[in-house]
Amino acid sequence: MISAKPFNFPYDGNLAAKSTALIVIDMQQDFLSETGYFAKQGYDPSRLRSILPVISKLIATCRDVGIRIIHTRQGYRSDKADMTPYEKWRRNICGIGDANVLVRGSPGFEIVPEIDVRPDDIIIDKTCNSSFTYTDLEHVLHAQDITHLIFTGCTTDVCVHTSLREACDRNFQCLTVSDACASGDQYAHEAALHMITVENGVFGTISDSYSVINGLSKIRNCSQ
Amino acid sequence: MISAKPFNFPYDGNLAAKSTALIVIDMQQDFLSETGYFAKQGYDPSRLRSILPVISKLIATCRDVGIRIIHTRQGYRSDKADMTPYEKWRRNICGIGDANVLVRGSPGFEIVPEIDVRPDDIIIDKTCNSSFTYTDLEHVLHAQDITHLIFTGCTTDVCVHTSLREACDRNFQCLTVSDACASGDQYAHEAALHMITVENGVFGTISDSYSVINGLSKIRNCSQ
Amino acid sequence: MISAKPFNFPYDGNLAAKSTALIVIDMQQDFLSETGYFAKQGYDPSRLRSILPVISKLIATCRDVGIRIIHTRQGYRSDKADMTPYEKWRRNICGIGDANVLVRGSPGFEIVPEIDVRPDDIIIDKTCNSSFTYTDLEHVLHAQDITHLIFTGCTTDVCVHTSLREACDRNFQCLTVSDACASGDQYAHEAALHMITVENGVFGTISDSYSVINGLSKIRNCSQ
Amino acid sequence: MISAKPFNFPYDGNLAAKSTALIVIDMQQDFLSETGYFAKQGYDPSRLRSILPVISKLIATCRDVGIRIIHTRQGYRSDKADMTPYEKWRRNICGIGDANVLVRGSPGFEIVPEIDVRPDDIIIDKTCNSSFTYTDLEHVLHAQDITHLIFTGCTTDVCVHTSLREACDRNFQCLTVSDACASGDQYAHEAALHMITVENGVFGTISDSYSVINGLSKIRNCSQ
Numbered sequence: 014m015i016s017a018k019p020f021n022f023p024y025d026g027n028l029a030a031k032s033t034a035l036i037v038i039d040m041q042q043d044f045l046s047e048t049g050y051f052a053k054q055g056y057d058p059s060r061l062r063s064i065l066p067v068i069s070k071l072i073a074t075c076r077d078v079g080i081r082i083i084h085t086r087q088g089y090r091s092d093k094a095d096m097t098p099y100e101k102w103r104r105n106i107c108g109i110g111d112a113n114v115l116v117r118g119s120p121g122f123e124i125v126p127e128i129d130v131r132p133d134d135i136i137i138d139k140t141c142n143s144s145f146t147y148t149d150l151e152h153v154l155h156a157q158d159i160t161h162l163i164f165t166g167c168t169t170d171v172c173v174h175t176s177l178r179e180a181c182d183r184n185f186q187c188l189t190v191s192d193a194c195a196s197g198d199q200y201a202h203e204a205a206l207h208m209i210t211v212e213n214g215v216f217g218t219i220s221d222s223y224s225v226i227n228g229l230s231k232i233r234n235c236s237q
Numbered sequence: 238m239i240s241a242k243p244f245n246f247p248y249d250g251n252l253a254a255k256s257t258a259l260i261v262i263d264m265q266q267d268f269l270s271e272t273g274y275f276a277k278q279g280y281d282p283s284r285l286r287s288i289l290p291v292i293s294k295l296i297a298t299c300r301d302v303g304i305r306i307i308h309t310r311q312g313y314r315s316d317k318a319d320m321t322p323y324e325k326w327r328r329n330i331c332g333i334g335d336a337n338v339l340v341r342g343s344p345g346f347e348i349v350p351e352i353d354v355r356p357d358d359i360i361i362d363k364t365c366n367s368s369f370t371y372t373d374l375e376h377v378l379h380a381q382d383i384t385h386l387i388f389t390g391c392t393t394d395v396c397v398h399t400s401l402r403e404a405c406d407r408n409f410q411c412l413t414v415s416d417a418c419a420s421g422d423q424y425a426h427e428a429a430l431h432m433i434t435v436e437n438g439v440f441g442t443i444s445d446s447y448s449v450i451n452g453l454s455k456i457r458n459c460s461q
Numbered sequence: 462m463i464s465a466k467p468f469n470f471p472y473d474g475n476l477a478a479k480s481t482a483l484i485v486i487d488m489q490q491d492f493l494s495e496t497g498y499f500a501k502q503g504y505d506p507s508r509l510r511s512i513l514p515v516i517s518k519l520i521a522t523c524r525d526v527g528i529r530i531i532h533t534r535q536g537y538r539s540d541k542a543d544m545t546p547y548e549k550w551r552r553n554i555c556g557i558g559d560a561n562v563l564v565r566g567s568p569g570f571e572i573v574p575e576i577d578v579r580p581d582d583i584i585i586d587k588t589c590n591s592s593f594t595y596t597d598l599e600h601v602l603h604a605q606d607i608t609h610l611i612f613t614g615c616t617t618d619v620c621v622h623t624s625l626r627e628a629c630d631r632n633f634q635c636l637t638v639s640d641a642c643a644s645g646d647q648y649a650h651e652a653a654l655h656m657i658t659v660e661n662g663v664f665g666t667i668s669d670s671y672s673v674i675n676g677l678s679k680i681r682n683c684s685q
Numbered sequence: 686m687i688s689a690k691p692f693n694f695p696y697d698g699n700l701a702a703k704s705t706a707l708i709v710i711d712m713q714q715d716f717l718s719e720t721g722y723f724a725k726q727g728y729d730p731s732r733l734r735s736i737l738p739v740i741s742k743l744i745a746t747c748r749d750v751g752i753r754i755i756h757t758r759q760g761y762r763s764d765k766a767d768m769t770p771y772e773k774w775r776r777n778i779c780g781i782g783d784a785n786v787l788v789r790g791s792p793g794f795e796i797v798p799e800i801d802v803r804p805d806d807i808i809i810d811k812t813c814n815s816s817f818t819y820t821d822l823e824h825v826l827h828a829q830d831i832t833h834l835i836f837t838g839c840t841t842d843v844c845v846h847t848s849l850r851e852a853c854d855r856n857f858q859c860l861t862v863s864d865a866c867a868s869g870d871q872y873a874h875e876a877a878l879h880m881i882t883v884e885n886g887v888f889g890t891i892s893d894s895y896s897v898i899n900g901l902s903k904i905r906n907c908s909q
Contacts, residue, residue: 020529024323024326025322025326054436054437068695092804092807094825094826094829095828096828097408098300099410102248102249103248103437106244106437107437133764135764135766140821142439142826143403143406146403146407147820147821147823147824148819149762149812152813153766155632156766156768156769157766164290170432171436171439174402178398178402179367179403181372182365182366182370182371182399183600183603184324184600184603186323196867200428201428201431201432204424204428204429204431204432205428205432207425208394208395208428211395211421211422212278213330215366305749314597316581316584318583318604318605319600319601319604321604334804355897358538359540360540364600365600371597371599371600373538373588373596376543376588377538377543379856380543380544381542398531407827468778470776470854470901472771473770473771473774511736540719546697547856548698551886553695553883554885589854590850590854590887591851594854618880618883619880619883619884622850623850623854626846628814629814630813630814630815631818646883648876649876652872652873652876652877652879653880656842656876658875659842659870661779663814663843
C-alpha cells in the first residue's frame with residue numbers, strides 16, 4: 014500500500030508487482046534538451062530535467078521489486094502520414110515547420126540518456142497526447158495483466174494528464190507521483206496535480222516519490 | 238471566423254455550419270441541482286447554474302445558423318453493469334453508495350429544463366469522463382461530416398477537458414467557450430482554460446460567447 | 462472444460478462461471494420475424510428461428526451455473542444520426558428506405574419473445590456489425606472481469622463473425638456454438654464456422670450445444 | 686467508377702484518387718515464403734504467390750493515378766509484450782513456439798521483394814488480424830482525408846476480411862479485388878468473397894483487377 018491522497022493506493026490495499034507498471038511519459042530530448050522543441054517554444058527545460066533523479070530512483074526501485082517499466086515517446090510517424098494540414102500550420106506558427114522535431118527517428122525523439130531504458134522495458138510510440146489513442150498500450154497492458162499504473166514524466170498538464178484521464182476512463186487503477194512529473198508551465202503543473210483530487214479522486218490518487226518508494230519496499234520484503 | 242486565442246477559429250477561416258457542432262457537456266440535474274450529486278459532494282452548483290443563460294444563447298444562435306447541437310449525459314448504465322468494485326467503493330466514501338445518482342434513468346440524470354433540448358439534437362450517454370470512450374460520438378460525428386467542435390458545459394476541468402483532449406487527439410478542430418463552461422472548483426476551472434493555450438494552442442483555441450455569437454452571425458449573413 | 466475443435470475450451474481447462482459470458486447476437490424481430498427486414502431481403506427466417514430452442518437451452522443452463530447473459534441488438538439510433546448517405550442509399554436499393562427497420566425503438570428492433578431476457582442480463586445496442594465498435598461492450602466485460610465468451614445468435618457470417626473476430630483481436634477467449642448460430646445463407650453459415658478453425662483456431666474454437674451444456678454441467682457440480 | 690457487384694464502386698460514382706487508398710494486406714515472407722510460418726502450418730504458399738503479379742499491376746496503376754498505397758504487416762512486437770499466455774500456447778501446438786515467426790524485426794516479417802514498396806507508401810504494423818485494432822491506421826486515413834479503400838492481399842478469410850469488416854463498420858467505402866486476394870484454404874477464400882455480397886453488399890462491393898484498372902484509367906484520363 015502506498016500512502017496517497019485523497020486515498021491510499023491501491024484503494025483495496027492489494028499492491029502486487031506483476032499487475033503494476035511504472036509509466037514514464039515522454040522523457041525525450043525534444044522536451045528536455047536545451048535545444049529541443051520545448052526550449053524553442055520558450056519553455057525552460059530545466060524544470061523537466063529536475064525530475065530526472067526522481068524518475069531514475071523510481072525506475073530502479075520498480076525494477077528491484079519486479080514492476081514493469083513502460084516508456085512513451087511522442088512524435089509523428091517518420092513518414093508524417095499522421096500529420097494534418099492543421100498540424101503543419103501550427104508547426105509553422107510555432108517556428109518548427111521545417112524542423113525535424115517531434116518526429117520518430119529524429120535525434121530529439123530519443124529518450125534522454127539519463128533515463129535507464131532496458132531491453133525488458135516496454136516502449137510505446139504515440140502521435141497523440143494520450144498514450145492510448147491509436148497505440149497498442151491497452152493491448153499490451155491487458156496481455157501483461159497489468160491493472161495498476163503509476164504515472165510519471167512530462168508534461169504534467171498535457172501528455173501525463175491526457176494519458177491519466179484515458180487510463181481512468183478504462184478503469185485502470187492510477188497513481189500520479191507529484192515530484193516525478195513536470196511541466197514548462199508551473200501554474201499548469203500545480204493545477205493539473207490538484208485536478209486529480211477533485212470529487213474525492215476523480216483521476217485516481219496522488220503521492221510523492223518518497224511514499225511510493227516506501228510503499229514499494231514493503232512489496233519487496235513481502236515476497237522475500 | 239471566430240475571434241479566439243491563441244488563434245482564431247477555425248485556423249483556416251473556413252467556418253461552415255454543416256461541419257460544426259456545439260457540444261454541451263453534462264448539463265444535468267446531478268450537477269446543477271441543489272440536491273444533486275455535485276451539491277452532495279460539497280460543491281456549489283450555483284457556479285454551474287450561472288452559465289445556463291450563456292449556453293442557452295449559444296444554443297439559440299447555433300440553431301439559427303444551422304449548427305447541430307450535441308448534448309452529453311454522464312451516468313452509469315441503468316443495470317450498472319459498467320460499475321467496477323472500485324467505483325462502488327468510491328461512491329461509498331463519497332456518501333452516495335446507495336443513492337440513485339449518476340445513473341441512467343434516474344431523475345438526476347436528466348438535462349435541466351433550462352436547456353432547450355429539441356428532437357433534432359443529438360444526445361450521447363456516457364459512463365466515462367470522455368464523451369468518446371465507449372460511446373458512438375465519433376461514429377455520429379463522422380456520419381454527419383462534423384469536423385469542428387465548440388465546447389461548452391460542465392465541469393471544465395473534468396468532463397469538458399477530457400472530451401476536449403480526446404477530440405484534439407482525433408484531429409477535430411476545437412474551440413472552447415470560456416464563459417459557457419464552469420466547475421465547482423474555480424481554481425481548476427481557470428487553470429483548465431489556461432491549459433488549452435499552452436504550446437500555442439495544444440488543445441485548440443479559446444474564446445467567449447460574445448465573440449462566438451458575433452462570429453456565427455457572419456455565417457448567417459453569408460448564407461442568406 | 463468444454464469439448465471443442467480444434468482445441469477444448471478454454472485452452473487451459475480453467476472454466477469459471479464468473480469470468481464467462483454467453484453472447485446472444487441480434488435475436489431480434491427484424492431478423493427472425495416473417496415480416497421483418499431479413500425476410501424482406503428474400504432470406505428465409507426459418508433458419509434463424511430454428512436455433513431458438515438451442516439458444517434457450519443454453520441460456521437456461523448458463524443462468525443455472527451463474528454465467529452472465531449478454532444480448533446484442535442491431536439498429537440505428539432512433540434519431541438516425543449515425544446513418545450515412547451511403548447507408549440511406551443502400552436502404553433504398555434494398556427497398557427499406559422509408560421502412561422503420563433496424564432502428565432502435567421500432568418493433569423490429571425488439572428481441573423475439575421466445576428469448577428469455579431477464580433484468581440481470583446485459584443488453585448492448587449497436588449500429589455496427591461488430592458488438593465492440595462504438596459500444597460499451599468492452600467496458601462492461603472488463604468491469605465484470607469477464608474474459609471468456611461463448612458466441613451464439615445470428616447471422617453467423619455477418620454480426621456473429623465480426624463480433625467474434627474483434628473479441629479474438631482483444632484477447633478474449635472465444636467459443637462459438639455451431640448449432641446455436643444461423644444465417645439466411647447456408648453456404649455462408651457453414652463457411653463461417655469452418656473459418657474459425659483455420660490455422661489451428663485463428664478465431665478460437667468451436668463446439669455444439671450438447672458439448673457446451675455437458676461441459677457447463679461440470680461447473681455446477683463443482684461449485685455445489 | 687469501377688464496375689463491381691452487387692453495386693459499382695463507389696456507389697455515388699465519385700471516385701477520386703486523393704480520397705482513395707489501395708490496401709495491401711500482409712504480403713510478407715511469413716505467409717508467402719516456402720519456409721515461412723504459413724508453409725509450416727501445412728498451407729500451400731503458391732496460392733498466395735499467385736496474386737503477386739495482380740497486386741503489382743494494381744500498385745503500379747494506383748501510383749500512376751495518384752492513389753496512396755498502404756501496406757500492412759502482421760507480427761508481434763519485437764519485445765513480444767503483446768503476446769498472451771494463450772498465444773504462446775497456440776504457437777506451441779502450431780510447432781512455432783520457439784520460432785522467430787510473425788515477430789517484428791524477424792526476416793519473415795518483411796514484405797516480399799516482389800512487392801514494390803516505396804518511401805511514399807504507408808506501412809501499418811499490427812498484432813491483430815484487423816488492421817485497425819490497436820494501430821494508427823484510422824488516424825492516418827483521417828489525416829490523409831482517405832475515405833475509399835480498395836482491399837487486396839492475404840489471407841482473404843482472416844486478415845483481409847477482418848480489416849474489411851472493421852473498415853465497413855467505420856463507414857469507409859470498401860471495394861475488394863477478388864483476384865488480388867488469396868488464402869491457403871480455397872474454400873474459405875471463395876466463401877469470404879461471397880460473404881461480401883450478402884444483404885446487397887453488407888461488406889461493400891467486389892470486383893476484379895481488370896475492372897479496377899479499367900475504372901482507374903478513367904480517373905487518369907480525367908485529371909490530364
